[in-house]
Amino acid sequence: MPEAGLIVAISGLLPALSPAEQRVARLVVADPADASRRTITDLATAAETSEATVIRFCRSVGLEGYPQLRIRLAAEAARRVEPVDARVVGGDIPPGADFAQIIATIAFNDARAVEETAQQLDPEVCEAVVEALNAASRIEIYGAGASGFVASDFQQKLHRIGRTAYYWPDVHSALTSAALLSRGDVAIGISHTGTTGDVLDVLEVARSRGATTVALTNFPRSPIADVADHMLTTAARETTYRSGATASRLAQLTVVDCLFVGVAARNRAKARKALEVTAEAVRSRRVTRRRG
Amino acid sequence: MPEAGLIVAISGLLPALSPAEQRVARLVVADPADASRRTITDLATAAETSEATVIRFCRSVGLEGYPQLRIRLAAEAARRVEPVDARVVGGDIPPGADFAQIIATIAFNDARAVEETAQQLDPEVCEAVVEALNAASRIEIYGAGASGFVASDFQQKLHRIGRTAYYWPDVHSALTSAALLSRGDVAIGISHTGTTGDVLDVLEVARSRGATTVALTNFPRSPIADVADHMLTTAARETTYRSGATASRLAQLTVVDCLFVGVAARNRAKARKALEVTAEAVRSRRVTRRRG
DNA sequence: CGGCGCGTGAAAGTAAGTTTCATGCGTGGC
DNA sequence: GCCACGCATGAAACTTACTTTCACGCGCCG
Numbered sequence A, B: 001m002p003e004a005g006l007i008v009a010i011s012g013l014l015p016a017l018s019p020a021e022q023r024v025a026r027l028v029v030a031d032p033a034d035a036s037r038r039t040i041t042d043l044a045t046a047a048e049t050s051e052a053t054v055i056r057f058c059r060s061v062g063l064e065g066y067p068q069l070r071i072r073l074a075a076e077a078a079r080r081v082e083p084v085d086a087r088v089v090g091g092d093i094p095p096g097a098d099f100a101q102i103i104a105t106i107a108f109n110d111a112r113a114v115e116e117t118a119q120q121l122d123p124e125v126c127e128a129v130v131e132a133l134n135a136a137s138r139i140e141i142y143g144a145g146a147s148g149f150v151a152s153d154f155q156q157k158l159h160r161i162g163r164t165a166y167y168w169p170d171v172h173s174a175l176t177s178a179a180l181l182s183r184g185d186v187a188i189g190i191s192h193t194g195t196t197g198d199v200l201d202v203l204e205v206a207r208s209r210g211a212t213t214v215a216l217t218n219f220p221r222s223p224i225a226d227v228a229d230h231m232l233t234t235a236a237r238e239t240t241y242r243s244g245a246t247a248s249r250l251a252q253l254t255v256v257d258c259l260f261v262g263v264a265a266r267n268r269a270k271a272r273k274a275l276e277v278t279a280e281a282v283r284s285r286r287v288t289r290r291r292g
Numbered sequence C: 001c002g003g004c005g006c007g008t009g010a011a012a013g014t015a016a017g018t019t020t021c022a023t024g025c026g027t028g029g030c
Numbered sequence D: 001g002c003c004a005c006g007c008a009t010g011a012a013a014c015t016t017a018c019t020t021t022c023a024c025g026c027g028c029c030g
Helices: A006-016 A018-032 A032-037 A040-046 A051-060 A066-079 A101-121 A122-133 A148-162 A171-179 A195-210 A224-227 A247-266 A267-281 B006-016 B019-029 B034-036 B040-046 B053-061 B066-080 B099-120 B122-133 B146-160 B171-178 B197-208 B223-227 B245-266 B270-284
Strands: A139-143 A165-167 A185-190 A214-218 A230-233 B139-143 B165-169 B187-188 B213-219 B230-233
Touching: A006 A018, A006 A040, A006 A066, A006 A101, A018 A040, A018 A051, A032 A066, A040 A051, A051 A066, A066 A122, A066 A230, A066 B034, A101 A247, A101 A267, A101 B099, A101 B122, A101 B245, A122 A214, A122 A247, A122 B099, A139 A148, A139 A171, A139 A195, A148 A165, A148 A247, A148 B146, A165 B165, A171 A195, A185 A195, A195 A214, A195 A224, A195 B122, A195 B171, A214 A224, A214 A247, A224 B171, A224 B197, A247 B099, A247 B245, B006 B019, B006 B066, B006 B187, B019 B053, B040 B053, B053 B066, B099 B122, B099 B270, B122 B187, B122 B213, B122 B245, B139 B171, B146 B187, B146 B245, B171 B197, B187 B197, B197 B213, B213 B223, B213 B245, B213 B270
Parallel strands: A139 A165, A139 A185, A185 A214, A214 A230, B139 B165, B139 B187, B187 B213, B213 B230
Antiparallel strands: none
């Protein structure tokens, strides 16, 4: 877990926490600065739980104890300068909002998801994944629903620089294809929640064939962790209203971009050439003149 | 005592402190972050004094006790670090870049594309488009290549809240479908460059049938402007290396999010219900338990 | 429906922070 | 020159905060 992004990390771990710990987590995320000022007893009372649970929460998020939590929270709260109007950003969109407000809110959430994802992304894991992608003779990418678009986007990008990559929208095709993977190949599963059964099944098959499995999810402690050799996490806090797929997509795409650039950077010349060739291929479909 | 500038305040007070307190003060000023991690006994030992003196020092600088000092120090130390490395961000990715640099660069560009897009997005045009989308009995969305994913994403979102929306990956299907549009319907064309012939053709057909046409592009003066009733623009400055589809996708998706939320906001209750129903539909495919 | 495991808080235990107090040293008065 | 005073200081007592242990109870599986 990287140094920065404790709050973000906590949001990601939220579903993996027990109910009482979640109450603590929510208080902490809601107002880190305030939490950092509280004593453990105080915070426990506020979360309607015992001190023991607060300690458990600290351990759950990877810290030694409560004083460490206080200090980290204080540090993060200090770093966090409110960039935009607080009434507009952050939460849900108020019923009477005009369009300028809607735009501001969404842009803020989207941009923050991108930034926070980058902040907590582990460069070493990325490096390892890129390494595996480079060595792979075949790459398979899975994703359902909104994550399917991201999977598809990644597939297309890799293909465009000359890597053999597949994306199967259909589970049956995905399963059969995964069964044909072998050691050295790479299977990437994308699932915001980390609980998408189909994706897990496919990754499991891929892994059983000896392929390196990679998971891209918002929740590092979710079931997908059990079938992945490498975990890449996003940091999107979806509001309830825009549930499922808004900021999360952007966060996922940011990670895809990083991996893609990493892969392309390994063989700069070849990748550039491939991009030029493919760009040339669609040039005839471009319109340069204005129409009447 | 001002909220900020504790370190500065301590330096100023230094001469006024007793010798033992000065030793503590010097340690604190030299490395606030390190001091914030130490326990009182630890710091006292390091300053070759007793815990009592450390407490006196805290009181001397206007704080209640040692935990408060730790927290304030942590906060100030955090504020001191540069949020982003200016050398890394902005331009292209240097050949020898390590992965942390790659991530920082991409995140910066992606986030900026989102923010700048939102900044220049015209709320009135958005409003008009949302109006049209709400009134439409059918919505068609077109896009080729990377913009196709965005088109597809938008289609899926609209469908999910109960709007009749189509996305045709294939030009022929798109053209035939566009020919069947009528007044009041909406056709949206997505093209980063604004020169994608296929998309222009389809929009032209849609317009000739009396449908309202909307363009989403990065270049407002491009040929797509000639076939669009409403122009929505993104603000992505793609670097040459990652040409075609990186930040632009995110910018496009941000606009899609705004439109989607706008449409959903018009009929909040219905949209929410639809989202719940669709979420429920995939629930059985979710895995809650961890696997061996 | 009995057992098993997990989440939980009460209570015991430990460590950290705080107060008190005695010492010693320097300074100024007698 | 010696005593008295005050201040800085640390040892020790004390309090509070934090941590661990343990037992209860609830839900789930067999």
